[in-house]
Every structure is written in structure tokens, then in C-alpha cells.
Amino acid sequence: MIDFWGPVANWGLPLAALGDFATKDPEFISGPMTCALIIYSSVFMRFAWRVQPRNMLLLACHATNFSAQNLQLVRFVNHNYLKKE
Secondary structure: OOHHHHHHHOOOHHHHHHHHHOOOOOOOOOOHHHHHHHHHHHHHHHHHHHOOOOOOOHHHHHHHHHHHHHHHHHHHHHHHHHOOO
């Protein structure tokens, strides 16, 4: 049963990031946490690809999270460093 619920629960990270992208103000984005999640997803994408048999569900989850966190990082940089007042 863990083999199913672990990956399903892991989808909470990218879904939360995508939800924040649609509804939250970029003022609340944590730059260090976003960078940590990008690194975390990069490591686990590599793991999911290298393990035999390949874990495509885990790879898809972390690829989605990697993309969503990069979008959040762009929002963070635009808001904190590039925004003209």
C-alpha cells in the first residue's frame, strides 16, 4: 500500500506550488525554500531515472515540481529584485 500512497502524497508539492502560482502574491514566496525544492526535485529526478526499474511516476512528479518551483523563483526574483516602484 505504501508503494501507492507515497508517490500520491508526493504530488502535494507541485500541486501546492501551482496553486500558489495562480492565487498567492509573490511577496510570500521564500527564495531559500524555493531553491531548496529545486535542488530536491533535481536530485530525485535523477534517482527516479537511474533506479531500475525506472520510476516514471516519481520522475513526472519531480519534473512537475522542478518546473513549478522555477516559475515561483522567477516570480520571487521579479518581485524582489526587478520590480520598479
